[in-house]
Amino acid sequence: MLHTVKKRKALLNVMQRECHRLVARPLYLFCMVIAPLFCYVFFTTLMDSGLPVNMPVGIVDQDMSATSRRIARNLDAFEQTAIVAHYPTISEARTAMQRGEIYGFYYIPEGTSAKAQGQRQPKLSFYTNNTLLIAGSLLYKDMRMMSELTAGSAARTTLYAKGATEDQAMAFLQPIVIDTHPLNNPWLNYSVYLCNTFAPGVLMLLIFMVTVYSIGVEIKDRTAREWLHMGNNSIWISLAGKLLPHTAVFFLMGALYNSYLYGILHFPCNSGIGPMLLATLCLVLASQGMGVLMIGTLPTLRLGLSFASLWGVLSFSMCGLSFPAMAMHPVLQALANLFPLRHYFLIYADQALNGYPMIYSWMNYVALLVFIMLPFLIAHRLKGALIYYRYVP
Numbered sequence: 001m002l003h004t005v006k007k008r009k010a011l012l013n014v015m016q017r018e019c020h021r022l023v024a025r026p027l028y029l030f031c032m033v034i035a036p037l038f039c040y041v042f043f044t045t046l047m048d049s050g051l052p053v054n055m056p057v058g059i060v061d062q063d064m065s066a067t068s069r070r071i072a073r074n075l076d077a078f079e080q081t082a083i084v085a086h087y088p089t090i091s092e093a094r095t096a097m098q099r100g101e102i103y104g105f106y107y108i109p110e111g112t113s114a115k116a117q118g119q120r121q122p123k124l125s126f127y128t129n130n131t132l133l134i135a136g137s138l139l140y141k142d143m144r145m146m147s148e149l150t151a152g153s154a155a156r157t158t159l160y161a162k163g164a165t166e167d168q169a170m171a172f173l174q175p176i177v178i179d180t181h182p183l184n185n186p187w188l189n190y191s192v193y194l195c196n197t198f199a200p201g202v203l204m205l206l207i208f209m210v211t212v213y214s215i216g217v218e219i220k221d222r223t224a225r226e227w228l229h230m231g232n233n234s235i236w237i238s239l240a241g242k243l244l245p246h247t248a249v250f251f252l253m254g255a256l257y258n259s260y261l262y263g264i265l266h267f268p269c270n271s272g273i274g275p276m277l278l279a280t281l282c283l284v285l286a287s288q289g290m291g292v293l294m295i296g297t298l299p300t301l302r303l304g305l306s307f308a309s310l311w312g313v314l315s316f317s318m319c320g321l322s323f324p325a326m327a328m329h330p331v332l333q334a335l336a337n338l339f340p341l342r343h344y345f346l347i348y349a350d351q352a353l354n355g356y357p358m359i360y361s362w363m364n365y366v367a368l369l370v371f372i373m374l375p376f377l378i379a380h381r382l383k384g385a386l387i388y389y390r391y392v393p
Contacts, residue, residue: 010232014241017230018214022245031210032246036253039202040260047191054082055135057143058093058105061086065113071124071150075106078142097127103135104128106143116154124150134190184268184353192267196348197321199257200280201341204287205312207250211291212308214242215382216301224386235383239375243288250287254280262352270355278358279347279365286340286371296378299385315341343367 022028059075061068076083084102087093093105107125115122126143130136152173159169185192218224231238258276262269269276294311295304316322318335319342325333336342343364350356350364358365375382 007232007234007237010230010234010237011241014227014231014238015244017227018242018245021214022249027213028210031206031213032249033253035206036199036203036257040199040257043195043198044191044260044265047194051080051188051190052135052138053079055080055139056084056102057081057139058085058087058096058102059083060088060090060093060105060107062088062110063108063112067113067116068108071108071146072106074149075142075146078146080138081142094127097129103132104139104143106146119158184270194321196261196267196352197319197341197345198316199261200254200283200344200348201312201316201319201321203250203254203257204283204315204341204344205309207246207284207287208291208294208308208312209305210246211243211288212295212304213301214246215292215295216299216304219299219385219389220301222390224389228383228386235379235386238386239292239379243292247284247288250284251281254284267352269352271351271358275351275358276348279344279351279368282365282368282372283340283344286343286368289372289374290340292375292382293378296375296382296385299382299389311339315339318342319345321345337367340368340371 022032057075059072061072072083075081083106085096087096087105090105090107093102093107096102097105104127107127109123109125112122112124124147126140126147128136128140128143130140155173156169159172164172182188218227227242228235228238231241255277258273258280261267262273262276290311291308294307298304298307318325318332318339320326320336325336325342328336346364347361350361351358
């Protein structure tokens with residue numbers, strides 16, 4: 001009983017010491033509170049419209065007919081496309097696109113209207129800059145749709161002239177009608193998809209950095225022995241006392257972005273807020289476990305922070321957010337499981353978007369639990385570094 005009381009007192013002493021350190025260093029306030037809040041607001045306001053709108057394009061109209069002007073007006077009516085300039089030649093439009101003034105241009109050659117009326121198959125061309133993947137892809141979709149609508153309009157006019165009824169003409173132009181129903185994100189809102197991973201991803205990166213820094217700076221400032229002694233010379237009490245205040249702050253920031261996304265912005269959360277808060281807590285603990293592993297493996301502040309920043313940044317690519325993991329090389333698919341954000345992303349897709357029961361994601365919860373247990377692999381080495389390592393500037 002006395003031994004338990006002594007351990008509890010040691011834990012409280014380490015926690016109190018860590019709280020004083022958090023308050024004394026503005027760096028902790030910035031990394032744990034200000035930076036996450038800034039990122040939450042930045043990413044959600046950056047994509048507040050869901051998709052980019054009014055992206056600048058040009059048009060090369062060498063036909064100068066009523067048909068070509070109608071095509072230009074209809075293209076400009078698309079929400080994501082804004083015709084900002086007319087160019088007399090393809091060369092000038094291409095130069096403007098190379099300068100970054102426009103993302104693409106639409107070319108209507110001379111004689112388009114006359115050829116369409118004479119059923120001689122005129123050709124419309126459009127050019128997009130796919131160096132900017134999102135802008136190029138969205139403008140390609142709009143320009144291609146405009147071309148298909150123009151072709152359909154010309155064919156319908158021809159069918160009407162041959163005596164076809166509207167039903168007959170539409171049955172010929174569109175024999176199969178496609179009824180599209182996007183699931184879980186029917187607005188096709190990029191913000192719903194991206195912000196729900198960017199926010200926890202940034203939080204995870206900051207947890208990596210703060211965990212590595214808070215332990216590494218003890219070694220650098222030669223206060224590690226004092227910290228360990230205050231923890232009753234137990235690496236577990238010392239780690240728990242140091243990281244529990246961090247856990248409370250980071251989970252509060254995680255609960256804040258969940259409330260902001262699902263409560264204020266009303267992003268889809270089909271399973272309720274509870275499973276997402278649990279997933280956030282698991283992500284926080286798993287990130288701290290990874291941070292302890294990083295500084296335990298490389299018990300030097302600069303190397304530990306380099307490891308943390310590299311692993312954190314790679315997480316955004318490897319989690320399957322920007323490029324689907326199933327399309328990666330099999331080796332990369334296996335490596336993706338080494339990133340906590342990958343498992344959080346899968347839990348988010350299953351719980352918030354699809355509304356599946358939590359048991360459906362049990363493998364991902366187990367994976368996060370494995371990350372939480374990582375300090376057990378490195379505790380002995382870390383304790384040795386705290387006692388014997390001497391920082392050399």
